[in-house]
Amino acid sequence: MRRVTLLLATLFLSTGLSAADRPNILFIFTDDHCEQALSAYDPTRITTPNLDRIANEGMRFNRCYVTNSICGPSRAVIQTGKYSHINGFLQNGFAFNGNQPTFPKMLRKAGYQTAIVGKWHLESTPQGYDYYDVLKGQGPYYNPPMITAGENNRPVTRRHTGYTTEIITEKTLAWLKDARDTEKPFMLMYQHKAPHRNWMPAPKYLNWLDDVTIPEPETLWDDYAGRTASASRQTMTIKDHLTDNDLKLSGYGTMNAEQRKVWDAAYGPKNEAFQKARQAMSPEDLIRWKYQRYVKDYLRCVKSVDDGVGEVLDYLDESGLADNTIVIYSSDQGWYLGEHGWYDKRWMYEESLKTPLLVRWPGKVKAGTTNDDIVSNLDFAETFLDVAGVEIPADMQGRSLTPLLQGQTPDDWRQSFYYQYYENPGSHNVARHYGVTNGKYKLIHFYAYQGQAIDDWELFDLEKDPRELHSVYGDADYAEVQAQMQNELQRLRTLYQVTDDDPAARMRKKPAGKRKPRLKKAS
Structure with missing residues (x-):
């Protein structure tokens, strides 16, 4: 025991902190x-x-x-x-x-x-x-x-x-x-x-928020008109892609009989009321119902x-x-949570x-x-x-x-940030993309979709367009900003040792670990 104590003391001293000084x-x-x-x-x-x-x-x-x-x-x-x-x-x-x-x-x-x-x-x-x-x-x-x-x-x-x-x-x-x-x-x-x-909520919260209407985001009805095709090719809309299981219209997951009884007592009446009203719902009414059910469960x-x-x-x-x-x-x-009509994540857009x-x-x-x-x-x-x-x-x-944390930002702290997403082909069909943002502007390059190379670019002025509805890539008024952001993108790719990503080769390559990748359901 004394040897262990002495060893720990040596380790603590090597870091310059005593055991009492080292926070949990x-x-x-x-x-x-x-x-x-x-x-x-x-x-x-x-x-x-x-x-x-x-x-x-x-x-x-x-x-x-x-x-x-x-x-x-x-x-x-x-x-x-x-x-x-x-x-x-x-x-x-x-x-x-x-x-x-x-x-x-x-x-x-x-x-x-x-x-x-x-x-x-x-x-x-x-x-x-x-x-x-x-x-x-x-x-x-x-x-x-x-x-x-x-x-x-x-x-x-x-x-x-x-x-x-x-x-x-x-x-x-x-x-x-x-x-x-x-x-x-x-x-x-x-x-x-x-x-x-x-x-899937806990039993004690199955009816919480039933009498509340959750505010809809301003972009719930986004039509993706102001961006490249990548924004509209996804499969993650509240309108079309939530399942009956997501919406608690079917399925119990891994519940036992006692848990199912409590679940049915909560969702049964709500689902019955929805089915009675469904025939009279407009397409917009149905989207609103799906939004409320999804967001409340979340x-x-x-x-x-x-x-x-x-x-x-x-x-x-x-x-x-x-x-x-x-x-x-x-x-x-x-x-x-309904922004751009979506659930899920993956994008370099702000919400995810x-x-x-x-x-x-x-x-x-x-x-x-x-x-x-x-x-x-x-x-x-x-x-x-x-x-x-x-x-x-x-x-x-x-x-x-x-x-x-101590209120002192170093002079050389990062002023821009690099992002890259790889999972395509995969759940929700979000194209592979990388990009750079400095908080004021954001440049995104969508480079692969379903194993095929694409070359779609988007540039956003986040101060004028914080919801990222209108890409200004190729706009003459933003030519200087676009060039600066492209230079910064290349600088960061070099800094972080990023190599070109061949989607076809990537799907053949074994991952760092033990086995080939296998595509899963949404995660």
Whole structure:
């Protein structure tokens, strides 16, 4: 025991921080949670008092961009601090190469206890964690199978009964209360499936919002006339592509008989009323009904997440851990709550490019502050390491957010951002594209669709056209801006070591990991 203590002391001293100085790190992560459904950003649809606590007691970032707006790739970027083309996880269905350097391995080596509970979605066994208990694949909303380390440290799958969001919170609290080593600082990733499709609420929220009309976004009726063909070729409209299962007109998922009974008591009367009214509905009425059903179920799922976050924050306060714990909240990307008539993500357009980021760090971050710098999920790994006093590897591609958290933006902080999306052919038919934004202008190149090369460009003036309805690419009045943005795009592609992407070759190539990619249903 004395040797272990001396070794930990040596590790702490090597970072320049004592054990008492090293904060615990709690990373709270959700799937597909957009700013429009978080009242710290937008109070028009829902109140999220517990998530808002993090913003009110810390900092809200207003321009957190993701590198690749889809579930698995976003998680791989966070693990590695590297873009998708470097870490090898370009699209869902790939298997993450866990043998590469990741921030939890580095924290563990430096004396942190590391744990992850909830959604993993990287197709491989988590590495670098002292404890993991993760959803199998995407995970259902009810009665989830979860994978953890069993005998001889081999992964075993265990089934659970209950609502997944609540189960993940219960497991997170159990680890914090009973399983962690209180002599070590910890890094805990508390990761929800919600509010991912198909938005199945908890029993207690099945009728919440029934008497409320959710405001429609201004672009719900977008006809895509002001952009290239890529915007209209997608298959993710509320009008045409939500299924009966999405709309709770059929299906029970993985519910047991008792859960189905509660479900039917809530949705049965509502569905019966809809079917009676359906024949008299105009096409516009039907879209409005679909929008209300979809958005309410989405918000109901968010409500359960907010409840769970509140339980965990309360425990930090009650246990005395809060004062020395940095709490970070984010999601894997943004999401469409009817903007442009859509659900889902994937695009470089604002609603899916931006993701929430809230940080509370007592004694370090001034309560109630905001930041408008361009930050990214590319920066999360570097931030975790920096907070812990661990040296950031030179080949990581992001930067630590700690100066920004303390109100000091470095003079050389990024003024523009590079994005690239690869999953086509794939769910929702969003063309492969890459681009650059500086917050004022955005240039996007759609370069491949259904395995064929295309050459569609869009340029947006975000100050004059914040909803991105009218591309000004090729407009003589924007010729100078267009040239500047194209130069900046090439500069960033060179900086981040981006190579040309041949879609046909990419679909033949084995991913970094174990096997060929397989296309999945929407994720």
